[in-house]
Amino acid sequence: MAAPPAYVVDLGTSTCSLGYAGDDSPRRYLSSTYSTSSSSTHTKSDTLNRDLEACKTPNLRNLFSDKGDLDGTREAALSEYLEDGLGYSKSQRDKPLMFVERSSTTDAQRQKNAEILFESEGFPGLFMARDAVMACYAVGKSTGIVVDISGSRTTVTPVHEGWVEEKATLTSPVAGDMMDIKFKEVLDGLNGKEALPKYLVSAADPEDVKETRGGEYYDLMSMILGRQAREMVGKIADFGYDPEDEKNQTIIPQVFKLPDGKEVEIGIERYESGEMLFGKDCTERELTAASSSSLSPSPLQNLICDAVFKCERDQQAALLSTVILSGGGSCVKGIQERTRLEVENIIHTHTPGWRVKVLAAANPERRIASWLGGSILASLGSFGENWITKREYDESGSSIVTRKCP
Numbered sequence: 001m002a003a004p005p006a007y008v009v010d011l012g013t014s015t016c017s018l019g020y021a022g023d024d025s026p027r028r029y030l031s032s033t034y035s036t037s038s039s040s041t042h043t044k045s046d047t048l049n050r051d052l053e054a055c056k057t058p059n060l061r062n063l064f065s066d067k068g069d070l071d072g073t074r075e076a077a078l079s080e081y082l083e084d085g086l087g088y089s090k091s092q093r094d095k096p097l098m099f100v101e102r103s104s105t106t107d108a109q110r111q112k113n114a115e116i117l118f119e120s121e122g123f124p125g126l127f128m129a130r131d132a133v134m135a136c137y138a139v140g141k142s143t144g145i146v147v148d149i150s151g152s153r154t155t156v157t158p159v160h161e162g163w164v165e166e167k168a169t170l171t172s173p174v175a176g177d178m179m180d181i182k183f184k185e186v187l188d189g190l191n192g193k194e195a196l197p198k199y200l201v202s203a204a205d206p207e208d209v210k211e212t213r214g215g216e217y218y219d220l221m222s223m224i225l226g227r228q229a230r231e232m233v234g235k236i237a238d239f240g241y242d243p244e245d246e247k248n249q250t251i252i253p254q255v256f257k258l259p260d261g262k263e264v265e266i267g268i269e270r271y272e273s274g275e276m277l278f279g280k281d282c283t284e285r286e287l288t289a290a291s292s293s294s295l296s297p298s299p300l301q302n303l304i305c306d307a308v309f310k311c312e313r314d315q316q317a318a319l320l321s322t323v324i325l326s327g328g329g330s331c332v333k334g335i336q337e338r339t340r341l342e343v344e345n346i347i348h349t350h351t352p353g354w355r356v357k358v359l360a361a362a363n364p365e366r367r368i369a370s371w372l373g374g375s376i377l378a379s380l381g382s383f384g385e386n387w388i389t390k391r392e393y394d395e396s397g398s399s400i401v402t403r404k405c406p
């Protein structure tokens with residue numbers, strides 16, 4: 001196998017995408033949640049298990065801290081992810097790494113990441129790219145407003161000619177995880193009782209197994225069940241969603257098979273989780289169960305309009321004509337058109353006639369937009385000078401990241 005021109009990694013709190021520059025999709029998708037063989041901090045001697053369904057005594061961990069940062073306590077796990085995902089061990093890595101990071105990552109954290117990647121992971125070169133800018137590049141743009149709906153949060157980031165407008169970046173916790181929790185509640189309602197995740201259905205003594213594996217594990221497995229149903233039948237309503245509206249009564253239901261084999265018919269309920277994105281109130285339970293519960297929820301259309309209005313007046317029209325959807329949570333039918341209509345509804349009360357255009361790549365490109373942008377950028381022949389070499393890092397220290405990676 002020919003060596004890749006560079007490695008490309010986008011680590012998220014839900015999914016890690018790892019692969020090679022120039023490819024259309026990552027080589028591996030790995031869940032960021034794993035289990036360790038010991039209940040203390042994961043060390044090199046612990047076994048890391050990503051097959052969560054098969055975990056008999058789960059000690060759940062995430063590659064990231066609660067704040068979404070990599071830190072020293074996760075270095076052993078990070079090593080395993082990189083080796084497994086890239087297919088090259090530390091000693092074999094002779095190509096630079098394109099590291100796609102959250103646009104909001106602080107300078108101190110970026111420097112810490114650079115130290116880990118150069119010193120512990122042995123990459124010979126590095127570039128740290130902002131995810132929102134990469135999502136723009138993935139659709140061939142350098143200016144646009146990126147709406148990243150991931151697992152733990154929705155982040156709206158204006159990008160102007162390749163630069164992130166940090167002061168105008170807005171975030172809400174309503175994203176994939178909350179919609180998955182909501183969808184699980186929908187399944188429970190349609191089932192007439194709690195829809196049990198697979199590991200409990202197959203257990204001889206479900207209560208005992210539930211207790212052994214713990215509440216955190218139960219919540220995760222329940223969320224995954226909600227996700228499976230949402231990915232299969234979830235939709236965003238064209239405009240608004242009124243269960244009482246007669247036209248909604250004629251929707252042909254779709255069948256979803258629960259882990260216990262029972263089939264439930266999902267009709268208009270398929271719209272419920274998506275409404276949360278556009279402002280339907282979230283319950284206290286959904287909010288506290290979501291991993292970014294410290295953030296305040298805000299409807300997507302408000303986030304987009306508020307972010308645009310925080311930018312310079314002469315940038316606003318260009319941003320609104322390039323609203324870019326990215327992230328796994330944006331991979332739901334109907335979101336593109338609904339987003340446009342909701343944003344226009346607000347914008348046209350201020351400035352009638354302004355054009356709103358929402359760009360949404362097909363799946364799976366939309367889901368991996370920031371990884372894809374990194375893959376494109378790192379494969380450009382003209383990119384060579386932009387890499388930070390190990391030698392430059394040794395000479396200048398980690399602060400070189402701030403200078404070379406805008």
Ligand SMILES: Nc1ncnc2c1ncn2[C@@H]1O[C@H](COP(=O)(O)OP(=O)(O)OP(=O)(O)O)[C@@H](O)[C@H]1O
Nearest residue numbers: 012013014015150151152176177231327328329331
């Ligand atoms: N085909 C799909 N349809 C609907 N939702 C999907 C689909 N694929 C993934 N998702 C959702 O995407 C979410 C994860 O998105 P993504 O991988 O972009 O997050 P992440 O970047 O790891 O998270 P974070 O930014 O929070 O660190 C999950 O909540 C999942 O429900």
